[in-house]
Amino acid sequence: MRGHITKRSKDSYSVVLELDKDPVTGKRKQQWITVIGTKKNAEKKLSELLSQIDTGSFIKPGKTTVREYLIRWLDDYAKVNLSPRSFERYSGIIIKHLIPDFGRLTLTQLKPEHIQRHYTTKLREGLSARTVRYYHAIIHSSLQTAVKWGLVARNVADAVEPPRIQRTEMQIWNEEEINIFLENSKDSPYYALFYTVLFTGMRRSELLALR
Template structure:
């Protein structure tokens, strides 16, 4: 982002010369003609990422007294609407997974739905990143397919994205079966087998095209009767179902690799009203249960006392 966009736009300016007006014009230019392939502008969401990065850069300069104030404070970044979230409920999740069992995509989609991983993180997994005996995986990198058709393994999206994720027993079974089948197939073909092999890959070990995985999801979701559920909604489904089951938001945030719990609560605020109602009902039931037990103990005590002849 810095090399491809910002250096070209601001390279001739000293930091002290960059004004809010220059930044506002930069955002407008990126929205209109920011794509490097010349096919129009960048999305408002992407330009807002530019704004956040510039804000951090200028804030550090203010901290070190290089600048008297942060010019990004006075700029209005572009607004964008989040894409509508379409998630599976528990029944829908089971129906979709059952429809996948005869396909080669069953293991990777099962993994996405049961871990909340990003597509890029799942496609970068190696067998050495998995501990199937203890049921956990380590997310250390992500896979990206560039315009020149080359694959690059890069660090995760943020520092919090580098994380350990506990695996449910059913997923461990799916992955063990995949490992055994994959190794048997490669040995039959005379190919070497290594813990450095990708978990989700072609038979020859080459990475899967990220776009092809998204296309396969769309096709199979439509076949199963869920055309509105996107691949990224697998991540949303995982989080929404966990929150609805009463899992602490901090745990969900850690599984997703979010920077903060507040981000998780913001993204999944639609689940919270139901959680609030369930919590209130649980508290009420617990209180009533304790009150009932206290009354019952008092009655038993009085009955025993009366039986002893006390008045």
């Protein structure tokens, strides 16, 4: 028998996996995983885990570090589901910023406070709130996959507040200021360009394409 299910309480079961024997002691190893819900939920989880064992993608819950998991997530999920450019950005952020901060922790040790402290540190180092929110999107997405894979019971990033983006009010010229600017730039070789952008609202790329 490669695995079986045992009832723990009214609304929880344990999925017990029979793993390979220990090469030193020769004893067979077991992995117990708790599933909250019905017996049908537990049977589905057992089927998923046995499939992971067959394909070599099974990771023991509890002992996997954040670093090990994120590297695996990049290879098995992000590389397949993201565009090459997005994958490159995700990889850079994970390797340069996330792993150095809490990669040594196991997935089960990772708490909301670790992630919140990471955001605070990055803001103090000068990163914008928009950039830190992008980090949050990566962390949340990766941990959500960990939940689906049965490595953690919940996504701790759900309990973290990413920084708010402060909206700055746009400052625009009035009619007098526009006239002053045009008067002072009338001898510039770019006068026609200035005039066009002020009175059409064209984007920079559109302006630079004009002939």
